[in-house]
Amino acid sequence: MFGLIGHLTNLEHAQSIADELGYPEYAEQGLDFWCMAPPQIVDEIKVRSITGQVIEGRYVESCFLPEMLSQNRFKAATRKVVNAMAHAQKYDIDITALGGFTSIIFENFNLDQIRDIRNVSLDFSRFTTGNTHTxxxxxxxxxxxxxxxxxxxxxxxxxxxxxxxxxxxxxxxxxxxxxxxxxxxxxxxxxxxxxxxxxxxxxxxxxxxxxxxxxxxxxxxxxxxxxxxxxxxxxxxxxxxxxxxxxxxxxxxxxxxxxxxxxxxxxVEHSLDIDWKIMKLLNYDVPKRQLFACFAEAMLLEFEGWHTNFSWGRNQISLEKMAQIGAASVKHGFRPLLT
Incomplete structure (x- = not known):
């Protein structure tokens, strides 16, 4: 199973779709509350490759908001990322992509120094930034x-x-x-x-x-x-x-x-519809097919059985890995968005 860790665009966006995400009580809450909100799995996903292979995944909403960085709430931001990672690992997700700001926060704040989150010891081989595919x-x-x-x-x-x-x-x-x-x-x-x-x-x-x-x-x-x-x-x-x-x-x-x-x-745009709701909430033109390339990397790693931190660290992307993930992308029906 693959996982996706993401976040919403801003506080107003988060409040507006809290009901659709499954926690309506968050809709009237301000930034202080969102700083304390725990990560939650809010979507079950099914993806079919053009090869016929089918995989399943889960979307973990980190409850991080970009305002946490602009208002110098860095402890809240870093806590959001590692808590979301621990949440994904607790549910035994094999490979999880860090989407949006979550990978940037992880790298810039050296969160690889943090391994133990409550009763979970993070296994970083279960996570990828998705940057190679991007x-x-x-x-x-x-x-x-x-x-x-x-x-x-x-x-x-x-x-x-x-x-x-x-x-x-x-x-x-x-x-x-x-x-x-x-x-x-x-x-x-x-x-x-x-x-x-x-x-x-x-x-x-x-x-x-x-x-x-x-x-x-x-x-x-x-x-x-x-x-x-x-x-x-x-x-x-x-x-x-x-x-x-x-x-x-x-x-x-x-x-x-x-x-x-x-x-x-x-x-990227997938050749087949993806069974999920999260991209619709992010206001994409074709939400059943369009997605971030970093998210698609987790799907590709699951399709290929490469359960490893394929993309990790700063300045580590090689031409060989770009070619490898690129070939897998074409094989399973993903193509770059050109419009």
């Missing part, structure tokens, strides 16, 4: 959509914002390998880590975000958006492809220009 899907989105816009990837300038993160570094490795002539622009907040990654990669140039944006034919955004920041689409190249791989995704509503195409990055 990186693979983003690279396929670049490769499939850019040429349709008239962008020649052999000669393009591609900016990766969040280049030193796990997903960003994987995307950069793929670009450097697949298109060695590409002008790769590396952007990240931690400049020391960025310089070290550039040396490891052996290519790319480090530029400030404001300098790099007008130069890029393709922008891969796999970092959180700085508060108050806005991108002026008039100052971008036309055509320009933007892969919005952040969460929550908001570049599509912020950037409106006929010469700029914004794509929801790291999203």
């Amino acid at each position: 990186a693979y899907v983003i690279t396929r989105q670049i490769e499939l959509v850019a040429p349709k816009l008239g962008i020649d990837l052999e000669r393009a300038s591609i900016l990766v914002c969040g280049a030193t993160g796990d997903i960003g570094s994987g995307v950069c490795r793929w670009l450097a390998h697949r298109f060695p002539q590409v002008d790769l622009i590396l952007v990240a907040r931690n400049q020391q880590r960025l310089q070290e990654f550039q040396q490891e990669l052996g290519t790319g140039r480090v530029l400030p975000l404001a300098t790099g944006l007008p130069l890029a034919d393709v922008i891969v955004w796999v970092a959180s958006m700085p508060k108050g920041m806005e991108i002026n689409p008039v100052e971008l190249k036309h055509p320009c492809l933007i892969i919005d791989g952040g969460y929550p995704k908001n570049l599509g509503t912020q950037i409106q220009h006929p010469g700029v195409r914004v794509l929801n990055g790291g999203i």
Whole structure:
């Protein structure tokens, strides 16, 4: 059995669908209450592969909300993640994906130092961030959509914002390998880590975000958006492809220009309907088929019987693992979202 650990977009969203999630008493509660709310299994899932194989899973609502980070309630945020992991393990779920902010919190706060949660000793081999499949899907989105816009990837300038993160570094490795002539622009907040990654990669140039944006034919955004920041689409190249791989995704509503195409990055569409309700509550266009690539990674690991932390840690995604999870993705009927 596979598991998915996720969270809702914000407090207002959480309150609005509390009844549908099965805990109506939460609907009128404020952030203080949600900081204390325990994780709950709120959905039973059934997925069919195009091979005919059928697997079952469970969705664990962590009750984490992004406001916990913006209001410096870091202890509550970290507690949410490890409690959700312990909850999944307690129900003997074989492999569970950490979705949305939960994997970021786990890595940034070094939660691998915490193993014992009440009466559960966490077995990290039962969990995956799903980042390898996300990186693979983003690279396929670049490769499939850019040429349709008239962008020649052999000669393009591609900016990766969040280049030193796990997903960003994987995307950069793929670009450097697949298109060695590409002008790769590396952007990240931690400049020391960025310089070290550039040396490891052996290519790319480090530029400030404001300098790099007008130069890029393709922008891969796999970092959180700085508060108050806005991108002026008039100052971008036309055509320009933007892969919005952040969460929550908001570049599509912020950037409106006929010469700029914004794509929801790291999203896949399954060939067959998935029996679940959670994606409908997240307001997806085709909720029975569209999902986060990180969630799909847990499904793929269950389909293949790879019960291991396939994606784990920062800057650990290899080209070999991207190819491996990519082949499994195609085999079982997942494809990158291209619209």
